[in-house]
Amino acid sequence: MQSYKGRFEPTRFEDLTVTVDFHCHSACRFCIVQEGMNLFRGVSFDRFKQAVDDNGKAPRYRRVTFTGGEVTLEKKLLQYVDYAREHGGFDHIRVQTNGRRLADMERAKEFVAHGIDEFFVSLHGHNAEVQDYTSQREGSFDEAWRGMQNVKELGAVLMTNTVLTTMNADTLTELVETVAPLEPARMEFWNYLPMEDYGDERDLLVPMQRLGPAMRGALRRADELGLRALVKYVPRCLLGEYGHLLDNTQPDVVIVEGFYEIYPRFACIWEAKCEHAESCLGLTHPYIEKFGWDRATLVPVPRTTPWQEPIDGASVGSDDPLRGGSHPIAHHPDWAALVEGVAEAEGVVLEALMLDRRRCTFRFRTPAGSSVDLMLNRRSDDRPALARTQSFDLAYRSLEVAPNADAASERAQLSAVLRVAVQQITARDKGELMLDERKGLVGAEAFRRQPPVRPD
Numbered sequence: 001m002q003s004y005k006g007r008f009e010p011t012r013f014e015d016l017t018v019t020v021d022f023h024c025h026s027a028c029r030f031c032i033v034q035e036g037m038n039l040f041r042g043v044s045f046d047r048f049k050q051a052v053d054d055n056g057k058a059p060r061y062r063r064v065t066f067t068g069g070e071v072t073l074e075k076k077l078l079q080y081v082d083y084a085r086e087h088g089g090f091d092h093i094r095v096q097t098n099g100r101r102l103a104d105m106e107r108a109k110e111f112v113a114h115g116i117d118e119f120f121v122s123l124h125g126h127n128a129e130v131q132d133y134t135s136q137r138e139g140s141f142d143e144a145w146r147g148m149q150n151v152k153e154l155g156a157v158l159m160t161n162t163v164l165t166t167m168n169a170d171t172l173t174e175l176v177e178t179v180a181p182l183e184p185a186r187m188e189f190w191n192y193l194p195m196e197d198y199g200d201e202r203d204l205l206v207p208m209q210r211l212g213p214a215m216r217g218a219l220r221r222a223d224e225l226g227l228r229a230l231v232k233y234v235p236r237c238l239l240g241e242y243g244h245l246l247d248n249t250q251p252d253v254v255i256v257e258g259f260y261e262i263y264p265r266f267a268c269i270w271e272a273k274c275e276h277a278e279s280c281l282g283l284t285h286p287y288i289e290k291f292g293w294d295r296a297t298l299v300p301v302p303r304t305t306p307w308q309e310p311i312d313g314a315s316v317g318s319d320d321p322l323r324g325g326s327h328p329i330a331h332h333p334d335w336a337a338l339v340e341g342v343a344e345a346e347g348v349v350l351e352a353l354m355l356d357r358r359r360c361t362f363r364f365r366t367p368a369g370s371s372v373d374l375m376l377n378r379r380s381d382d383r384p385a386l387a388r389t390q391s392f393d394l395a396y397r398s399l400e401v402a403p404n405a406d407a408a409s410e411r412a413q414l415s416a417v418l419r420v421a422v423q424q425i426t427a428r429d430k431g432e433l434m435l436d437e438r439k440g441l442v443g444a445e446a447f448r449r450q451p452p453v454r455p456d
């Protein structure tokens with residue numbers, strides 16, 4: 001079995017990302033969706049409507065994010081946005097963009113008027129020289145800058161996204177200083193993930209000995225300037241006192257399943273020894289092949305608790321850039337209602353409600369500290385289950401008795417909790433809530449037709 005890092009699936013819960021199409025008028029040298037542009041169409045409107053309608057009926061996602069290549073180029077974007085606004089029950093509508101089209105104030109106003117309230121703008125250089133070289137489009141820095149100014153003027157949420165490569169690694173502090181006057185809600189820094197050039201033929205991967213000090217400098221400057229920051233895919237131990245800014249979660253993406261086949265895998269030689277091994281991904285396999293394991297550069301924090309293979313990905317709430325964190329995970333009233341009153345009646349607490357597209361997990365904890373997870377999966381009829389309700393297969397896992405507690409009575413109490421919870425869920429499940437076990441949500445229709453291969 002591969003380690004957890006090797007199985008990493010980039011799924012953040014409560015946020016839904018939809019790929020409208022894969023065209024772009026920039027040509028960033030690191031673009032990780034170039035392969036996507038060649039292979040994948042966006043999500044069809046019908047499939048999108050279905051996902052939005054599902055959310056309208058059984059809310060799981062608080063935000064929908066539109067992306068692709070450059071989504072602001074797509075004429076049909078506003079059709080998607082309108083439908084999401086009217087039917088999806090989302091709190092926020094976000095676009096991920098290179099910002100160039102937002103330089104046109106009338107267009108920016110149109111986007112905001114249709115309900116887009118968050119703009120996640122790619123900015124990969126602190127000046128035109130670096131940004132235009134990276135995007136291979138002269139003027140792209142100036143356009144993105146005007147676009148970001150327009151977003152601010154319109155009162156929408158502005159966030160920036162910077163992909164860390166050899167092209168900008170030495171000027172990250174300058175980038176923070178450049179962006180600071182715009183007061184973005186957050187600056188994100190995503191380490192480059194090779195998805196086409198696994199051998200790093202483009203020479204974009206930054207050696208960790210260089211990236212670590214550069215990132216720490218940029219994060220320190222952001223801190224001094226009062227800017228929030230977030231980092232993805234950088235080893236946590238390289239971030240020093242800013243390790244808590246690492247967040248490797250990603251939205252749930254409506255995209256073709258095959259897209260994840262090209263997603264790189266991760267590993268760290270210190271995985272079993274490091275306290276942060278569950279939240280930190282370590283290094284990508286292409287990086288390790290090129291630079292080695294960086295044994296001396298990565299510094300594990302000695303574990304104080306035994307390493308446990310994580311069962312699921314991270315359970316986090318919906319992104320909340322204005323408050324610098326996430327919504328509480330437990331705020332899912334329709335799902336919480338399935339077990340309402342169970343914990344109180346049995347003298348335990350419902351400690352967590354973890355919901356994603358595939359699974360709903362309730363965690364109950366006794367006063368002595370023992371716990372059990374009750375999981376709801378989509379009803380299948382052909383796998384073992386503790387019970388089946390109209391919509392779900394129910395199962396339990398991770399029954400853990402607290403040290404020093406009376407094991408027999410703790411088990412008896414948790415068994416009673418499970419029994420009552422199953423009864424309640426069976427009675428209350430009227431088939432209105434849904435789970436979906438597929439990863440990508442769209443099938444073969446999302447692939448572009450490839451030209452026929454000519455016989456030699």
Ligand code: SF4
Nearest residue numbers: 235237268274280300
């Ligand atoms: S030692 Fe490995 S797992 Fe621990 S923080 Fe560093 S890269 Fe991450």
